[in-house]
Amino acid sequence: MTMRSILKSWVERYFSDEEALILLLVLVTGFAAIIWFGRMLAPFFTALVLAFLLQGVVNIFTRRGVPHLLAVILVFVVFVGALLTLAFFLMPLIWNQLVGLAQESPRMFASGQAWLDDLQARYPNLITPDQMQNWVGVASREISQLGQRALTLSLTSLGNVMSIIIYLVLVPILVLFMLKDREQLVGFILSLLPQKRTLLTRIWREMDHQIANYIRGKSIEIIIVGTVAFFTFTLFGLPYTALLSVLVGFSVLVPFIGAAVATLPVAAVAGFQFGLSEQFAYVILAYGVLQALDGNVLSPILFSETNNIHPVSIIVAVLFFGGIWGFWGVFFAIPLATLLKALVYAWPRRTDLPPTPLDNAILTEDRTPLR
Numbered sequence: 001m002t003m004r005s006i007l008k009s010w011v012e013r014y015f016s017d018e019e020a021l022i023l024l025l026v027l028v029t030g031f032a033a034i035i036w037f038g039r040m041l042a043p044f045f046t047a048l049v050l051a052f053l054l055q056g057v058v059n060i061f062t063r064r065g066v067p068h069l070l071a072v073i074l075v076f077v078v079f080v081g082a083l084l085t086l087a088f089f090l091m092p093l094i095w096n097q098l099v100g101l102a103q104e105s106p107r108m109f110a111s112g113q114a115w116l117d118d119l120q121a122r123y124p125n126l127i128t129p130d131q132m133q134n135w136v137g138v139a140s141r142e143i144s145q146l147g148q149r150a151l152t153l154s155l156t157s158l159g160n161v162m163s164i165i166i167y168l169v170l171v172p173i174l175v176l177f178m179l180k181d182r183e184q185l186v187g188f189i190l191s192l193l194p195q196k197r198t199l200l201t202r203i204w205r206e207m208d209h210q211i212a213n214y215i216r217g218k219s220i221e222i223i224i225v226g227t228v229a230f231f232t233f234t235l236f237g238l239p240y241t242a243l244l245s246v247l248v249g250f251s252v253l254v255p256f257i258g259a260a261v262a263t264l265p266v267a268a269v270a271g272f273q274f275g276l277s278e279q280f281a282y283v284i285l286a287y288g289v290l291q292a293l294d295g296n297v298l299s300p301i302l303f304s305e306t307n308n309i310h311p312v313s314i315i316v317a318v319l320f321f322g323g324i325w326g327f328w329g330v331f332f333a334i335p336l337a338t339l340l341k342a343l344v345y346a347w348p349r350r351t352d353l354p355p356t357p358l359d360n361a362i363l364t365e366d367r368t369p370l371r
Contacts, residue, residue, distance in 0.1 A: 019198065019199040019200070020199070022193075022194055022200065023199055023200055023203075023343075026193070026200065027343075034325070035324065035325075038325060038328075043166060043167055043170045043171050043174065044174060045328065046167065046171055047170070047171045047174030047175045047178060048174075048178065049215060049328075049331075050079070050171065050175050051174075051175050051178035051179055051182075052211070052212050052215050052216075053215050053216055053219055054075050054076075054079060054175065054179060055179065055182065055212070056212065056216050057075050058071045058072055058075050058179060061074065061075070069180065072176070072179045072180050075179065076172075076175065076176050076179065079172070079175065080172055083168070083171075083172065087164075087168060090242070093242050094242050094243050094246055097239075097240045097242055097243040098243055100240065101240050101243060101269075104272075107272075108268065108269075108272045111272055203343065207335070207338070207339050210335060210338055211332075211335045211338075211339075213303075214303070214334060214335045214338075215335075217302035217303050218252070218253070218302075218331070220302060221252050221294070221298060221299065221302055222249045222250060222252055222253070223249070224298060225248060225249050225251075225252055225290065225294050225298070226245045226246055226248060226249025226250075227245070227249075228290055229244065229245040229248040229249065229287075229290060230242065230245035232286050232287070232290060233245060233266075233283075236270075236279065236282065236283050236286070237273075238269060238270060238273060238283060239269060239273060240269055244265060244266055244269065247262050247265060247266075248262045248266065248287075248290075252294060252299075253330050253331055254318055254322075254330055255311070255314050255315075255318070255334070257315070257318070259291045259294075259295070263287070266283070266284075266287055267284060270283040270284065313337055314333065314334060314337060317333040317334065317336060317337035318330055318333040320333075321333045321336055
């Protein structure tokens with residue numbers, strides 16, 4: 001069987017249906033628009049995510065008999081209050097702690113160097129003095145420059161300041177109109193699509209439910225984990241609690257990797273503050289309990305309706321989409337992987353042709369049905 005005949009058979013099986021071609025065109029156009037114009041339309045996509053998040057709260061009010069417009073106004077007022085609190089209270093606090101940590105880093109490394117010197121004296125075969133001095137010297141120079149960069153960043157990044165102002169003005173306005181005129185906007189988008197869109201409608205309904213639940217669940221998880229981490233670190237008297245708690249909260253965005261990465265700064269600050277003492281062990285133990293409860297209790301409760309995806313697929317999705325779209329790619333890595341999985345299962349294929357290896361893999365896999 002020649003390569004040409006194999007390719008022809010594959011095209012006939014997967015792209016002979018008109019809806020399959022339409023779906024492929026929509027997907028290619030959508031991904032191309034996001035890749036090429038994603039930076040330009042970043043406020044729009046940010047507002048879209050926030051509208052997805054807040055729409056569930058609006059639905060709760062409307063199901064209790066509150067008029068739609070009043071529900072939107074109530075939710076929007078709370079959203080603007082939270083945004084202003086974040087912009088004028090939490091962000092300056094985190095920034096000040098970040099600058100303080102950057103300035104404190106040379107002393108932290110000096111303390112770490114003294115500990116390594118003691119370790120090298122006790123175990124001379126573990127690491128040579130030259131290797132240790134080279135590593136500490138490079139790290140100290142880099143960290144000492146970090147404080148200067150942090151202090152001058154606010155004076156040299158006028159463009160970033162203007163971007164923040166644009167976000168603070170445009171995003172709330174877009175969120176308000178997306179919540180208030182949701183039906184009209186959805187109807188306009190549907191009017192641009194072909195009349196025959198059974199497959200598109202089915203996939204959209206499945207993914208709309210799952211992506212909305214994922215966004216809300218992940219946002220709730222970030223808030224809960226970050227808040228618990230803040231009170232835990234405050235209880236133990238750890239410095240830079242706001243900065244570390246935000247880091248720990250956002251670490252849940254990257255499954256399996258985020259928790260391990262967030263452990264390093266927590267352990268470094270705790271070690272510098274308490275040394276290798278019982279207090280240090282208590283902090284690390286409490287942090288480990290927090291991560292264990294998040295992974296084994298909180299996350300299964302929040303994402304019970306999300307499809308089971310293999311850990312390898314999740315890591316590949318995080319690396320791929322994060323490399324393309326940065327923060328938002330990491331945030332949406334799991335729902336995008338779920339979307340690809342749903343497309344594979346829902347894609348129309350001719351049944352009068354011999355099954356391909358992909359069909360056999362789909363049939364033999366233990367699937368969790370989309371809800």
